[in-house]
Amino acid sequence: MPDRDNIIEVRGLRNAFGDQVIHDGLDLDVKRGEILGVVGGSGTGKSVLMRSIIGLQNPEEGEIRVFGESMRDKEEDEATEVRRRWGVLFQGGALFSTLTVAENVQVPLKEFYPDFSKATLDEIARYKIHLSGLPPEAAFKFPSELSGGMKKRAGLARALAMDPDLLFLDEPTAGLDPIGAARFDALTLNLKQTLGLTVFLITHDLDSLYAICDRVAVLADRQVIAVGKIDELLAIDHPWINEYFSGPRGRAAKSGHDRGITKMSVDKPSPDGP
Amino acid sequence: MIEPADFTQDTAEEGGLILRLNGAWTIAGVADADKRLRALGDAVRHIDLSAVEHIDTVGAWIVYRTARDMGADIVGVNANARSLIEAVGGVDSNDSIAPPVISPIIKLIGELGDAVLTAFGTMVQFIAFMGQCVKAIIDLILHPRRFRIHAVVQHFEHAGVRALPIVGMMSFLIGIVIAQQGAVQLRQFGAEVFTVNLVGRLTLRELGVLMTAIMVAGRSGSAFAAQIGTMKITEEVDAMRTIGVVPTEALVIPRIMATVVMMPLLAMYSSIIAMIGGGLLCWIALDIPPATFVQRIREVVPFTDLLVGLVKAPVFGAIIAMAGCFQGMRVEGNSEEVGLKTTAAVVQAIFLVIVLDAFFAVFFTGIGWN
Numbered sequence A: 001m002p003d004r005d006n007i008i009e010v011r012g013l014r015n016a017f018g019d020q021v022i023h024d025g026l027d028l029d030v031k032r033g034e035i036l037g038v039v040g041g042s043g044t045g046k047s048v049l050m051r052s053i054i055g056l057q058n059p060e061e062g063e064i065r066v067f068g069e070s071m072r073d074k075e076e077d078e079a080t081e082v083r084r085r086w087g088v089l090f091q092g093g094a095l096f097s098t099l100t101v102a103e104n105v106q107v108p109l110k111e112f113y114p115d116f117s118k119a120t121l122d123e124i125a126r127y128k129i130h131l132s133g134l135p136p137e138a139a140f141k142f143p144s145e146l147s148g149g150m151k152k153r154a155g156l157a158r159a160l161a162m163d164p165d166l167l168f169l170d171e172p173t174a175g176l177d178p179i180g181a182a183r184f185d186a187l188t189l190n191l192k193q194t195l196g197l198t199v200f201l202i203t204h205d206l207d208s209l210y211a212i213c214d215r216v217a218v219l220a221d222r223q224v225i226a227v228g229k230i231d232e233l234l235a236i237d238h239p240w241i242n243e244y245f246s247g248p249r250g251r252a253a254k255s256g257h258d259r260g261i262t263k264m265s266v267d268k269p270s271p272d273g274p
Numbered sequence B: 001m002i003e004p005a006d007f008t009q010d011t012a013e014e015g016g017l018i019l020r021l022n023g024a025w026t027i028a029g030v031a032d033a034d035k036r037l038r039a040l041g042d043a044v045r046h047i048d049l050s051a052v053e054h055i056d057t058v059g060a061w062i063v064y065r066t067a068r069d070m071g072a073d074i075v076g077v078n079a080n081a082r083s084l085i086e087a088v089g090g091v092d093s094n095d096s097i098a099p100p101v102i103s104p105i106i107k108l109i110g111e112l113g114d115a116v117l118t119a120f121g122t123m124v125q126f127i128a129f130m131g132q133c134v135k136a137i138i139d140l141i142l143h144p145r146r147f148r149i150h151a152v153v154q155h156f157e158h159a160g161v162r163a164l165p166i167v168g169m170m171s172f173l174i175g176i177v178i179a180q181q182g183a184v185q186l187r188q189f190g191a192e193v194f195t196v197n198l199v200g201r202l203t204l205r206e207l208g209v210l211m212t213a214i215m216v217a218g219r220s221g222s223a224f225a226a227q228i229g230t231m232k233i234t235e236e237v238d239a240m241r242t243i244g245v246v247p248t249e250a251l252v253i254p255r256i257m258a259t260v261v262m263m264p265l266l267a268m269y270s271s272i273i274a275m276i277g278g279g280l281l282c283w284i285a286l287d288i289p290p291a292t293f294v295q296r297i298r299e300v301v302p303f304t305d306l307l308v309g310l311v312k313a314p315v316f317g318a319i320i321a322m323a324g325c326f327q328g329m330r331v332e333g334n335s336e337e338v339g340l341k342t343t344a345a346v347v348q349a350i351f352l353v354i355v356l357d358a359f360f361a362v363f364f365t366g367i368g369w370n
Helices: A046-053 A101-112 A118-131 A136-140 A148-159 A178-195 A206-212 A230-234 A239-246 A248-258 B031-039 B057-070 B079-089 B104-142 B149-187 B192-233 B236-243 B247-286 B290-300 B303-330 B335-366
Strands: A006-017 A020-031 A035-040 A061-066 A086-089 A166-170 A198-202 A215-220 A223-228 B006-011 B017-025 B044-055 B073-075
Touching: A006 A046, A020 A046, A020 A061, A020 A198, A020 A215, A020 A223, A035 A046, A035 A178, A035 A206, A046 A061, A046 A166, A046 A198, A086 A148, A101 A118, A101 A136, A101 A148, A118 A136, A118 A148, A118 B031, A118 B057, A118 B079, A148 A166, A148 A178, A166 A178, A178 A198, A178 A206, A178 B079, A206 A248, A215 A230, A215 A239, A223 A230, A223 A239, A230 A239, A239 A248, B006 B031, B017 B031, B017 B057, B031 B057, B044 B057, B044 B079, B057 B073, B057 B079, B104 B247, B104 B303, B149 B192, B149 B247, B192 B236, B192 B247, B192 B290, B192 B303, B192 B335, B236 B247, B247 B290, B247 B303, B303 B335
Parallel strands: A035 A198, A035 A215, A086 A166, A166 A198, B017 B044, B044 B073
Antiparallel strands: A006 A020, A006 A061, A215 A223, B006 B017
16 A cells, blocks of 8 residues: 555666666655655666656656556556646756747646636736746746746746646756756745645755755665665765765855755745645 | 535625635636636625635635735635735736737838848848858868868768669659650640650759759758757857867868769769659650660750759759758757758758759850750
8 A cells, every 4th residue: 555645656667778777676755745856976867767757758667656646658648637736847947939938837727727717827827927936027928038047937837837736846956057046946945835845856956955855865876775864865875975975066065054055044834734 | 525616605794795715726626716706796805714625826816816806805714825825925916928019010010121131131141151161162272181071971971872762763753754744745746756855855954953952952951951050059160169170161161062062963863763764654655665765865865955954963052052051050049940940941942943043044045055
């Protein structure tokens, strides 16, 4: 019987491209209401793991359950009940280039809930764009008119369109300047606390890990070799983990975190949750 | 089972209405309640959320908006609902999310002006690009060591050898079509035998080279634009410049050279295959045996017809390669541009080829090669 507190359960996942095995016997749980950071060297299959969970990549073996429902071999028009409960932010934003930001946000709404009136759809798009930290005039801009950071925020607005319980973020702070990255981290944390989101966060950004992640999963050797709070990971003796967290950048992020530089104040009350 | 969003109306003690909301005020079930709320008057004084089972940001927004529009206050909220309402209520503006509307006449005039300026600018850029090519060729003649023979040979293969099957197939069918249509028309005058003239002269003078040019523009012109355009986006072209390699020399000249050399060969090949196709049809439909067909071709097709084709082919090749490389070099910014410029390269190449072909037709007639 699946654990009810686990939003995502991955068991014995195996992914391979030809002879190249990406994952073999990978297990991972994501608990309700947490921000799980996923780290790993380049080519360890962080994005492939995410694509397997959201059904863009068919694994060779293994079981994937999201909200308790198996996602294996599901076609695009199946499991829509699960699909409408998650939002995905791709690396480049993946906005539809022929639509404005507001229309991008309305795409999933119109797809699943055609009953909403035009006025309500516009209002929903407006407040989602606001929640994502974009200025109001961004609503009628096309993706090509936005900067990289704004594209990510617009992608986040679309990912939030359906009021998801679960949010996938693929390297949201990559390519942003440190100030923009810190703001995006603050935004993620704020949204998680306000909306009660569970977040699956792929990142290379050590500051993000320290600042907002409840737990961190480390991908190496085709598996999740460790999951836990950063303090617990630091105690593990594994060459990659040691190098990652104890290298110069890891130490800098840790000292910054310890001094409270990356600590963010969020003055919203935490949700009671129904 | 969670009930969809619903509400009841009560009269408040101090006058006005109390809305008592119940059910799940979530995105899945709130559309109907939203419409009914919009239809209500503005006599509502309180909105009571205490019976709401579940609420998300869409429900919170609708509650917030209703309260704002009616001047009502919200009561019976738990901390979760309060934080959601505060979060969505932060954006209290009526800013339109649609772009500002412009009058269609002004828009039309603006677009026309843009189009004229773009066309003029493109023409100037193309002339500048041809100048760059000429300069690069002179530089290469002065410094022959910088000439990239490997790249040229590689493009020989891509633009020439690999085009053989498709060009051959197409030419064969075109030859059959010309012979068949010609035979049907000429039969009305009892002049079927002139089908041979038609096939021989038309393919060598016009169709062989023209069809090949169109095929090469579609295959290689587009490929040039896409390759160079992609290299522009990945900043490979900029990297070349910083290293001291001239992109025109390294990327453009080998492609132009290869196409200029390959086009006459392909055009010749295309004409021969088309004549084979036409000859086959003459044999089957008109009972003209192959030996007679070849004999007639030698009698009726002047040598200048072959020259006409062979003079035009390298010019067309240069135009196609230059259009492809030019559009590729114009790619700026995002990957969408690559597709646009690739399309532009093919359209521009075919257009220029046909315009030049018309000039050539007049010119060759003028010098008596007819």
